[in-house]
Amino acid sequence: MSASPAEDLLQQWESEQARLRQQVLEDDTEDWQRSPDFSGLERVGGVDLSFIKGDDVNACAQLVVLSYPDLQVLYEDSQMVTLTAPYIAGFLAFRETPFLLEALQRLKKNQPTLLPQVVFVDGNGLFHYREFGLACHLGVLSGLPCVGVAKNLLQVQGVNKSEEHQSQIAALQRGGDSFPLIGASGKVLGKALRSSDKSSKPVYVSVGHKISLDTAVRLTHACCRYRVPEPIRQD
Template sequence: MSAPPAEDLVRQWESEQARLRQQVVEEDTEDWQRSPDFSGLERVGGVDLSFIKGDDVNACAQLVILSYPDLEVLYEDSQMVTLTAPYIAGFLAFRETPFLLEALQRLQENQPTLLPQVVFVDGNGLFHYREFGLACHLGVLSGLPCVGVAKNLLQVQGVYKSEEHQSQIAALQRGGDSFPLTAASGKVLGKVWQRTDTQK
């Protein structure tokens, strides 16, 4: 049986995103999330798929668990993987989530006491064409709170690299300074955050 044409695949993935989107929890549900100093947060995870230069099929799926607030490495998992799903803008999760889920499942099977209380994901969350990026997708399927951390601005939902946006970036002075990414609807979908005093 041959693979469906790209248009059919996009419709199928849009339908799946819409179905899973209904399960996204946007409110803080854990006590540590409501604490100003994150009291009770002990384990944070990070996931990423790193590609071999010049190769968009073979990659390394990585999961790291750190203690919090000391940020000591408690667990590492790296696996070389071969991606089979095509890259289509707005549907990155269908390429990457299966491998990131497998890494979390290996952790659950081998060292369940190290399961993270929150996972930082290299990709967007609500700040997405359909408010369901990679971080949301992984969060719904794993049942873990996930935060999307993107390096580049996705120009969607009325957010653009406008003069106003550039001036907001220029106004960031210190590590921790931020401003909201607000959709045309008025909903805040994310934040621009300055990492350090010298890096924006």
């Protein structure tokens, strides 16, 4: 029996993820990342794809660029797009990345001086079934440092909403406090971060590309006025 078209597609996507996964850099690569106050960081971006309720084909692809550290909007781009790839859990990037990448490429072409030095992605990076979520995919293809920030816990690799997880959340006393999300293999895949004093609900931060986890967590906290970092909240 030959594989169905859906199985063929899944195999193709899995091998593509595995190939691109080899290119992810999980370390700080930029000078500003090594500075205690992120000296030299001037532009932070955020990308998101938002859907109209009840319609999972038409969406709005959004990119904003804010100044750092004062988080004022420097650039905004939103385009209605029609998604062609099917939604399959764990392969969200194949639906969304092309449109987010196009937004970054438009900016690079039209106003290159406003290109962000780091991009926050509304989704996961290494905290993913195969350690290659949307933030990794966009990071590798764009070549930009990327940070995945998810609002909900993806229950993967043995990480779940256990009583222990809930008690760790309760122990986060103030904005900036975090704890590691450790997969079944013992690898730290991301961190749960209390991003603001005002919000006791954490966000889940993971490396996308060209940044270390500790720096990604510190930067996420620095970009939060509320629970969600401003570059994503402004989308």
